[in-house]
Amino acid sequence: xxxxxxxxxxxxxxxxxxxxxxxxxxxxxxxxxxxxxxxxxxxxxxxxxxxxxxxxxxxxxxxxxxxxxxxxxxxxxxxxxxxxxxxxxxxxxxxxxxxxxxxxxxxxxxxxxxxxxxxxxxxxxxxxxxxxxxxxxxxxxxxxxxxxxxxxxxxxxxxxxxxxxxxxxxxxxxxxxxxxxxxxxxxxxxxxxxxxxxxxxxxxxxxxxxxxxxxxxxxxxxxxxxxxxxxxxxxxxxxxxxxxxxxxxxxxxxxxxxxxxxxxxxxxxxxxxxxxxxxxxxxxxxxxxxxxxxxxxxxxxxxxxxxxxxxxxxxxxxxxxxxxxxxx
Ligand code: AQP
Numbered sequence: 244x245x246x247x248x249x250x251x252x253x254x255x256x257x258x259x260x261x262x263x264x265x266x267x268x269x270x271x272x273x274x275x276x277x278x279x280x281x282x283x284x285x286x287x288x289x290x291x292x293x294x295x296x297x298x299x300x301x302x303x304x305x306x307x308x309x310x311x312x313x314x315x316x317x318x319x320x321x322x323x324x325x326x327x328x329x330x331x332x333x334x335x336x337x338x339x340x341x342x343x344x345x346x347x348x349x350x351x352x353x354x355x356x357x358x359x360x361x362x363x364x365x366x367x368x369x370x371x372x373x374x375x376x377x378x379x380x381x382x383x384x385x386x387x388x389x390x391x392x393x394x395x396x397x398x399x400x401x402x403x404x405x406x407x408x409x410x411x412x413x414x415x416x417x418x419x420x421x422x423x424x425x426x427x428x429x430x431x432x433x434x435x436x437x438x439x440x441x442x443x444x445x446x447x448x449x450x451x452x453x454x455x456x457x458x459x460x461x462x463x464x465x466x467x468x469x470x471x472x473x474x475x476x477x478x479x480x481x482x483x484x485x486x487x488x489x490x491x492x493x494x495x496x497x498x499x500x501x502x503x504x505x506x507x508x509x510x511x512x513x514x515x516x517x518x519x520x521x522x523x524x525x526x527x528x529x530x531x532x533x534x535x536x537x538x539x540x541x542x543x544x545x546x547x548x549x550x551x552x553x554x555x556x557x558x559x560x561x562x563x564x565x566x567x568x569x570x571x
Pocket of ligand 1: 250251253256259260262263385386387388389390425426437438440
């Protein structure tokens, strides 16, 4: 089985990215042929600084390696190193409905947040994402819940391509975790923890120091009750129950049983401590890896070689099926 997922080199990675995506990436290495891409081309769809983009690329590479990605057991590469992604994106535009792109929640949210320019890149973002996955004929796409709609769209694109041009592409399935698929902002628990638009105090970064994490978790917004249970009218406590369950590797029901009758203070202290210990090894390993930029660059370059070996034949099949370029 082939697994593919992409992650943006934007901002600092947060607990939502870590739980919803990165831990799944690490586990994927034991489940199949795992391919992970740091998507610098996607990062150009909103205002950005080119020098900073390069820095964030190394930051993200170091975080992924620190979390447990092993370049010997997976393919880890930079999207901008494999030109086949952009060509496939264009070719897939012919089987992508304009109306579908117009319905994408992420486009609407991000377009609404732009002050100067809503780029066409933001609109085509999901087609490039489809190209990323379909280029590798991946069977499974590990993502958080916010990417559900984009994976549905890439399935539609692959199906439309196959019925129009003949069986060429694999129709992928999403893999969304049962618990932790949507980690919420600690200050505004009705919205997801996010790189853009989240609250600074409500966003726990993977590289936050222990004191900062503790402060953020202890000041998480809850409700006026005292029962540690998940409920629709308790988004703050429900979120912390899920976080503790994932971090400890137990079921949310077990968390609820353990903290029955203990009140929010003791519960938040336990969550803070558990998150600190959960992220500590990643931060420590990151600090060792990040200074050696040449090693990070070499790892990405080696990953791109392996990625190209899969991408080039797929693109050749797509061009042949579509009648584009010289015949084979
Ligand atoms: N809050 C979340 N809970 C669980 N999973 C999440 N993901 C994102 N937020 C949560 C998952 O993380 C992966 C990488 O997402 P990305 O490449 O879009 O990175 P990002 O831009 O830094 O992520 P954000 O926070 O979603 O930023 P915004 O909203 O500003 O673009 C994906 O698999 C995603 O599902």
